[in-house]
Amino acid sequence: MSQRSFHIWLTVLQREYVTRVRRRAFLVATLLGPVLWVGLIAGMVLLTQSTESPAKVWVVDHDGLLTIPTDGEQFLPSCPSCYPDRSLLDYRFGRETKDVKELQREGFTCMVELDEGILQSEKAQLLHLEPPTGKTKRWMQRDLSQALERLKVREQSNLNYEDYLALKTNVVLLGIDITTGEQKGAGQGGLGFIFSLFMLTFVLVYGMHVMRGVIEEKSNRIVEVVLSTVRPGQLLAGKIAGIGLVGLTQIAAWALLSWALMLGVGMAIEQSSWMESWTATQGLASGTADFQTVLAAEEDLAFLLDINWGVMLGCGAMYFVLGYAMYAAFFATIGAMVEQEADAQYLMLPVMMPLLFSYVLASMTIDAPESTLAIISSFVPFSSPVSMMVRLPMGVPWWHVALSMTLLAGTAAFFVGLAARVYRVAILMYGKRPTFREIIRWTLRPDSGAL
Amino acid sequence: MATPVLHTQGVTKAFGDHVALSPLDVEVMEGRIVGLLGPNGAGKTTLLRMVTGITKPDNGELKMWGEPHHRKLLSRMGYLPEERGLYKSMRVAEQVLYFATLRGMNRMEAERDLKGWFERLEVEGWWNREVADLSKGMAQKIQFIATVLHRPELLILDEPFSGLDPINAALVRGEMLRLVQEEGTTLVLSTHDMGSVEALCDEVILLHQGRKVLAGPTDTVREDARRGRIRVVMRGNLMAFVAELGARAELLSKSTSQVKSNEGQSVHQLEIALPDGWPMPDFLSWAVNHVEVLEAVPLKLSMEEVFVQSVESAGS
Numbered sequence: 135m136s137q138r139s140f141h142i143w144l145t146v147l148q149r150e151y152v153t154r155v156r157r158r159a160f161l162v163a164t165l166l167g168p169v170l171w172v173g174l175i176a177g178m179v180l181l182t183q184s185t186e187s188p189a190k191v192w193v194v195d196h197d198g199l200l201t202i203p204t205d206g207e208q209f210l211p212s213c214p215s216c217y218p219d220r221s222l223l224d225y226r227f228g229r230e231t232k233d234v235k236e237l238q239r240e241g242f243t244c245m246v247e248l249d250e251g252i253l254q255s256e257k258a259q260l261l262h263l264e265p266p267t268g269k270t271k272r273w274m275q276r277d278l279s280q281a282l283e284r285l286k287v288r289e290q291s292n293l294n295y296e297d298y299l300a301l302k303t304n305v306v307l308l309g310i311d312i313t314t315g316e317q318k319g320a321g322q323g324g325l326g327f328i329f330s331l332f333m334l335t336f337v338l339v340y341g342m343h344v345m346r347g348v349i350e351e352k353s354n355r356i357v358e359v360v361l362s363t364v365r366p367g368q369l370l371a372g373k374i375a376g377i378g379l380v381g382l383t384q385i386a387a388w389a390l391l392s393w394a395l396m397l398g399v400g401m402a403i404e405q406s407s408w409m410e411s412w413t414a415t416q417g418l419a420s421g422t423a424d425f426q427t428v429l430a431a432e433e434d435l436a437f438l439l440d441i442n443w444g445v446m447l448g449c450g451a452m453y454f455v456l457g458y459a460m461y462a463a464f465f466a467t468i469g470a471m472v473e474q475e476a477d478a479q480y481l482m483l484p485v486m487m488p489l490l491f492s493y494v495l496a497s498m499t500i501d502a503p504e505s506t507l508a509i510i511s512s513f514v515p516f517s518s519p520v521s522m523m524v525r526l527p528m529g530v531p532w533w534h535v536a537l538s539m540t541l542l543a544g545t546a547a548f549f550v551g552l553a554a555r556v557y558r559v560a561i562l563m564y565g566k567r568p569t570f571r572e573i574i575r576w577t578l579r580p581d582s583g584a585l
Numbered sequence: 586m587a588t589p590v591l592h593t594q595g596v597t598k599a600f601g602d603h604v605a606l607s608p609l610d611v612e613v614m615e616g617r618i619v620g621l622l623g624p625n626g627a628g629k630t631t632l633l634r635m636v637t638g639i640t641k642p643d644n645g646e647l648k649m650w651g652e653p654h655h656r657k658l659l660s661r662m663g664y665l666p667e668e669r670g671l672y673k674s675m676r677v678a679e680q681v682l683y684f685a686t687l688r689g690m691n692r693m694e695a696e697r698d699l700k701g702w703f704e705r706l707e708v709e710g711w712w713n714r715e716v717a718d719l720s721k722g723m724a725q726k727i728q729f730i731a732t733v734l735h736r737p738e739l740l741i742l743d744e745p746f747s748g749l750d751p752i753n754a755a756l757v758r759g760e761m762l763r764l765v766q767e768e769g770t771t772l773v774l775s776t777h778d779m780g781s782v783e784a785l786c787d788e789v790i791l792l793h794q795g796r797k798v799l800a801g802p803t804d805t806v807r808e809d810a811r812r813g814r815i816r817v818v819m820r821g822n823l824m825a826f827v828a829e830l831g832a833r834a835e836l837l838s839k840s841t842s843q844v845k846s847n848e849g850q851s852v853h854q855l856e857i858a859l860p861d862g863w864p865m866p867d868f869l870s871w872a873v874n875h876v877e878v879l880e881a882v883p884l885k886l887s888m889e890e891v892f893v894q895s896v897e898s899a900g901s
Contacts, residue, residue, distance in 0.1 A: 138657075138689070145686050153674045354670030359731070362637035362664040363687045365656075562639065 142364050143372045150347065150376025155383060164384050168391040171332070187267040188222045191274060192245040194231050199248060200281045201227045216281040223273055234312055237263060246274070246307065252282065260307035271307060279305045325441065326524035329450060330496040333523050334489055336454055340381040341461040345478060347373055348469030348561070357561055366558030374462045374550070381458060382451060389447055400425030441527050449526055449535060456539065457519030460546035461485065463553035470560035471568055492517030496524045504528065513538050515545035552577045588651040590615050590739050590771045591636060596645035598631050605631040606795045608645060613739075613773060613788075618765055620786035620803070621775040622888075624896055627792040629775050630667070633741055636773075637664045649739075660689045663737030667744045667775070669728050671716045678703075678712045681731045688735040695734060702730045706756060721748045729757055733764065740764065743775040758785065779888035789888070791895050798899040803888070810891040813859035814884035815868070821876030823853045829875050834859050834868070856884060 195201045201209040209227040217225050244262035252258050286301040351357040404425050413423045464485040472478045499508035511521040518538045559576045560568050591613040598606040606628045613619050623629050634640045638659045647654045685695035703709050706726050725748045746754045764770040791799035837856040859868055872878050
């Protein structure tokens with residue numbers, strides 16, 4: 135690119151960027167975004183907490199706290215009524231642990247190990263092949279808590295209300311992936327889903343910004359003045375880059391504001407009286423715990439400390455840039471083909487389909503981000519920006535990310551090139567919508583038709 | 586011999602089956618005001634889009650300032666298309682400066698010159714106004730400024746006066762003439778307003794169905810197009826004169842003055858088309874034998890008449 139061409143491209147980019155970032159709507163969205171997202175995250179956590187998944191649980195009762203043996207070396211719960219009949223949750227009891235192969239062969243999805251220590255700590259490990267959803271896990275915690283309470287009550291006599299309250303038990307299950315030893319749970323899936331929703335929204339919103347920009351230039355006829363100085367390809371590239379930069383600015387602003395918000399909330403919690411009482415209940419010395427300690431102790435939130443936020447944000451930004459570039463090319467082509475936004479509606483549907491499909495897939499794989507479907511869709515360029523976001527919080531092999539990004543970058547470059555060929559002709563066509571045959575002809579012709 | 590600013594030779598352009606320009610030869614010399622005329626669909630916009638680099642000719646040669654056309658030459662031109670708009674989300678001055686920057690102008694220099702243009706076109710208070718607040722006429726003036734701010738050597742204006750009231754049209758027309766006379770700008774004016782063509786254009790090029798049907802200095806074109814038409818004011822027996830004229834020449838119109846002369850005879854005004862080979866002096870020598878000729882002048886056609894006549898004859 136010559137210096138003059140670069141100057142023109144930069145001038146177009148600057149106009150697209152400046153006119154958008156100073157709009158009141160952009161400033162409001164940027165400032166309110168983190169607040170809304172925090173609310174949405176809370177909503178999503180609630181949602182994941184309320185979904186249920188089938189689970190067959192092998193309960194290892196090493197010290198015979200919850201089970202009684204039968205003749206056939208089988209163990210039955212000593213409190214059958216503590217485990218209500220639920221269609222998706224099935225318990226089996228024993229005294230010995232099983233290895234991964236045994237669990238798989240016998241169809242178990244997870245294993246809970248109990249010994250006498252749980253009576254004090256109220257914590258047990260949940261070793262899973264497939265992580266249960268929040269709701270299923272909560273059922274398991276409630277069932278085991280009831281069974282342990284029953285055990286404690288049985289050992290007491292002359293129980294008064296204060297004693298009863300002291301016997302109340304709240305078992306916390308610490309989810310661990312039995313194959314990797316990593317702590318994984320619904321939290322990561324939920325977070326990944328939030329990120330995928332975030333990606334879908336950004337790609338669509340900024341892609342449509344490009345389309346509207348193209349339609350504006352075409353419908354108010356300013357494009358002919360611009361094209362007497364700027365090549366169509368330069369105009370399109372400047373527009374896509376400028377609007378993409380607006381998106382990146384918003385992502386960066388949201389990340390910074392969210393970080394500041396978390397920091398503020400953390401500091402407020404650390405200095406509150408609640409922190410003192412929490413420290414005391416955890417048996418910690420006063421002043422030794424901070425906000426991170428609280429997060430680490432709360433099993434539903436502890437995963438936040440395990441997330442590699444640098445990788446998440448870095449990959450998120452890259453997937454946005456590449457995914458946005460590809461979809462912006464599609465949207466720009468649509469914009470060039472029509473003279474008003476209403477005409478673009480039905481052309482947008484096929485373009486949005488892959489994104490919407492990957493969103494549906496993301497919602498389906500929220501509990502199983504490593505399923506074959508999720509992995510394949512994270513490589514397919516049309517869906518990878520959204521699908522990979524679900525997988526990233528779980529930790530993804532680096533080569534998966536590299537391959538997925540390479541495929542996406544290549545596909546994006548290919549479609550941006552094709553879009554530029556259609557755009558340069560269609561943008562000056564008035565009173566007639568190009569036919570499919572014409573579009574194919576333009577994409578095959580390397581000569582731009584312009585000087 | 587001076588190098589033309591614009592020179593095309595055998596230039597053609599087709600869009601699918603539609604031929605927009607047949608082999609076309611045109612020439613525009615420096616410092617001239619040239620009217621590019623023609624009915625809708627004649628190929629004017631296609632030619633202008635080629636000159637402004639938006640499209641390329643299929644065949645033929647297009648030279649600007651003696652060089653084969655290339656993109657670097659585009660910054661020496663200013664183009665105001667017929668269908669034009671402004672970015673609604675930008676402020677007025679910011680928008681004009683954007684176009685000046687795109688055309689390679691230094692930002693500070695552009696701001697300084699823009700202030701001068703705002704004064705000359707009486708839009709000083711509009712510097713920071715939203716484009717959405719502009720009236721159509723005001724937007725036209727801003728678009729004109731955006732076209733000329735980078736001091737183009739070749740100015741191409743397509744219907745520059747549409748949407749302007751007579752006062753603002755005169756203001757813009759004055760600035761156009763100033764650019765040509767003081768700065769030596771070459772001006773190509775594409776318009777259907779034949780009054781403007783008569784008032785401004787040194788030369789005209791008339792296109793019809795992608796072909797050049799007429800070209801030359803405006804006065805010459807109007808003179809040539811009269812085709813032997815003359816106006817005669819006479820006194821005498823009209824009926825006898827018309828009978829004598831017979832098939833020698835075509836009587837286009839006749840009118841009789843209400844005021845009779847001293848001798849009681851009416852004064853008649855005739856418009857006559859003389860055939861080739863019967864020049865006006867010969868006609869007058871013949872006419873004085875029959876009537877008293879008070880006045881005889883060659884008829885000069887208006888540009889509108891030239892336009893209609895040329896297009897009709899090209900069509901037939």
